[in-house]
Amino acid sequence: MASVFLSYSRVDRPKAQQVAAALEEEGLTVWWDKVLKAGQTYDEVTEGMLRQADVVVVLWSTVSVKSRWVRAEATLGERYSAVVPAMIQEADRPILFELTQTADLIGWDGDRTEQRWNDFVTDLRHAITRKAVKTAEQPVTAKPAADTASAPAAPARSLADDGTIENTFWMSIQSSTDAADFAAYLKRYPTGHYSDLARNRLAALEAKAKAKTPEPVFAAAPVQTAPARPATQTPARQRKLSMLPLIAGGIVLLLGAGWGVSLLLPSDLEVPETVAEQAADPVEEPVVETADAETVARADTVAVVETGVADAVLTEAAFVAPSEETVAAPEPPQAGPRRDCDTCPEVVAVPGGTFLMGSPDSEPGRVGNEGPVRSVTVAPFVMSRSEITYADWDACLADGGCNDYRPGDMGERGDMPAMSISWRDAQSYVDWLSGKAGRTYRLPTEAEWEYAARAGTQTAYWWGDGFDRSMVSTGGPKAASNMPENGYGLVGTLGNLREWVEDCYVNNFSNAPTDGSAVLTGSCDLRIIRGGAWSDNAATHRAANRARVSRGTRDRKIGFRVVSSDVKP
Incomplete structure (x- = not known):
């Protein structure tokens, strides 16, 4: 029987291998999918090992916290064993495991003398001991073989009580609005218990996504614009956008009037690449809710670019405005960099x-x-x-x-x-x-x-x-x-x-x-x-x-x- 079941994302396999090797050096038996033998069915073996394991170690990372499979294994681990999670990267843990104390192995390099590792192993051994005591205290209710053979079949369990990996995975995605979840289920279980439901749900989501795809409005040559920003507009900005048709008409007239002059003047201005990058990254978007005059002006400028009304030339100031809190940096007392020796850094x-x-x-x-x-x-x-x-x-x-x-x-x-x-x-x-x-x-x-x-x-x-x-x-x-x-x-x-x-x-x-x-x-x-x-x-x-x-x-x-x-x- 394996003492430790190791759950992780395939992306984190090198770290999982390092953890598994160190646990084995500590004298613990470890099961992870690397030891799966040819011809064995992953789900069947995995479920069996989860039921038998004393402890389930879950390695949380930026990828594994989003993995349906890792979450399913962690959920079953809590049902059958003890779960001892460990963070191997900074990430937000799944909400179901926020209250579970998590070991800190971020940046751990395999050193078994490190105090964090020793604390982690100590917690594992305590969990194994608790599982053994709990198992010993449970009454034995097994029936003789003859009685078992003649006993009527047990009533079917509800889906909520079914402990298989497939059912746990399905329960976690059945209300999802992401087509990729159902595609992942069908890839793993093409003839599973819920394959027909999954196909219907997938078809419905794909049809809904197709219906939302906007048709082209203009047949004219496309206007090069910056990528669209997420539609998280404040009411003030929505009112601004509602004025765009009027603004557009005025800009078109102005552009028409200046078109002839622009042909006579040299122009080497280009839209900086940073503008396109910033427009594509919602994390980097300035907060529009501040409602100061400078921010509103930036919002108007961005709106013009998004709608393709004008081929405006933007500078980085359209996205990054100097703050009123910025204090002019004092001049360093020494003019320019220097070196203490020929091979010393500046x-x-x-x-x-x-x-x-x-x-x-x-x-x-x-x-x-x-x-x-x-x-x-x-x-x-x-x-x-x-x-x-x-x-x-x-x-x-x-x-x-x-x-x-x-x-x-x-x-x-x-x-x-x-x-x-x-x-x-x-x-x-x-x-x-x-x-x-x-x-x-x-x-x-x-x-x-x-x-x-x-x-x-x-x-x-x-x-x-x-x-x-x-x-x-x-x-x-x-x-x-x-x-x-x-x-x-x-x-x-x-x-x-x-x-x-x-x-x-x-x-x-x-x-x-x-x-x-x-x-x-x-x-x-x-x-x-x-x-x-x-x-x-x-x-x-x-x-x-x-x-x-x-x-x-x-x-x-x-x-x-x-x-x-x-x-x-």
């Missing part, structure tokens, strides 16, 4: 000052660990202009430092930010750098990092309150020389890679120091990362956003930069 001087650390409750994308907002005073320091690059790291390697660790890359090195660097790896670099530079370097404190990233501003991003994708990297990291500078001359603070800081993780700032020093109490195996990475969303790029990661994690979205408090001339 550094810039960051002036000391006082700022409000954290995010207000009203900031879109805010999470609870970003507050409460408090005033923090930071002393002057120097900081590497960019994240440490491969050129910087390779110089350390060539000089015999950095523990001979050569991080992988995505085909380029040189001026690209060094990725797959753990917090421990970063410590080996600052030790080497301190010996070369003539002053002591370290990782920035969390307060220093946010102060430098804001560069004298109090908006969500150093360039304003609206997310501007042109200011960050997408699809992959960029060379440091291709990233824009903030007011302190730093590049890539809110984009490219996420960055390690010195601090141990605490879940709020209630007792955090206000002098800019690091937090060195709390969960010190978990360290803080700051700033957005090339594949992250708008909320993650905010200056106040923070996350916790095990200090041994080497992730290609994480790098670092360095600071020194020794501000020598």
Whole structure:
């Protein structure tokens, strides 16, 4: 009998394999679909193992929390066994499991000596013991074989009581309005108990979707427009859109009058790619509900683009307006970047000052660990202009430092930010750098990092309150020389890679120091990362956003930069 049944999404198979191997090294028996033998039926075997397992371990990730199969296995696990879930990525757990205590294995790298892993294994053993005690306390009611053979058939169970994977899956999708759910059911169960119902439901949803598809209105040549935004308009904006026919007529007359003149004038204006990208991403859309004059003007401009009334030329200001709260960044006391030695990274001087650390409750994308907002005073320091690059790291390697660790890359090195660097790896670099530079370097404190990233501003991003994708990297990291500078001359603070800081993780700032020093109490195996990475969303790029990661994690979205408090001339 398997002690542990491992439930996970196929996308997370490498992590599942790591967890399964570690559990087996702990002396536990683990069943997962890798051990399924040829010719065995997945659902039949899976259901049997779920019934027999002492504990069901569910690995929650951004993908598995949306998986109907993982949810079905977790549901059956609660029915027959004990469920011990573990987070392997930051994600919102399914609502049915929100109240179930979940182990934190985010960033766990397979180290069985790590305290989080030991706590997780301890919880598993307790769950197994509870299951054994519960089973022993149940009365034995088995009948003799002869009686069993002659006994009348038990009444059929209702669908709600049926414990099969198929029925559990069907119960989870029967009210769904997503055709993909029923297509997934039919793919797995083409002749299942509910296949006819699934086909009918799928046909109805597809017919409904087809009926909603709008027919073309104009037969003229298509007008190139930005992608449509989600229809989440406020009443004020709806009134604006109702005026579009009148506005359209006026714009057409104006365009007609200026058409001849435009032919005589050179024009090299183009709609920036960032406009199209921002229009396609509802997360990045400015909040229209603020109803100030500037926001309403932006809403009108966007409405013109959506309806194709005019071939308007937009700038990034149409989507990202400067905030009234933005404070002009003070000039650094030192002109331009410098190096302490030929192989040292470029550094810039960051002036000391006082700022409000954290995010207000009203900031879109805010999470609870970003507050409460408090005033923090930071002393002057120097900081590497960019994240440490491969050129910087390779110089350390060539000089015999950095523990001979050569991080992988995505085909380029040189001026690209060094990725797959753990917090421990970063410590080996600052030790080497301190010996070369003539002053002591370290990782920035969390307060220093946010102060430098804001560069004298109090908006969500150093360039304003609206997310501007042109200011960050997408699809992959960029060379440091291709990233824009903030007011302190730093590049890539809110984009490219996420960055390690010195601090141990605490879940709020209630007792955090206000002098800019690091937090060195709390969960010190978990360290803080700051700033957005090339594949992250708008909320993650905010200056106040923070996350916790095990200090041994080497992730290609994480790098670092360095600071020194020794501000020598």
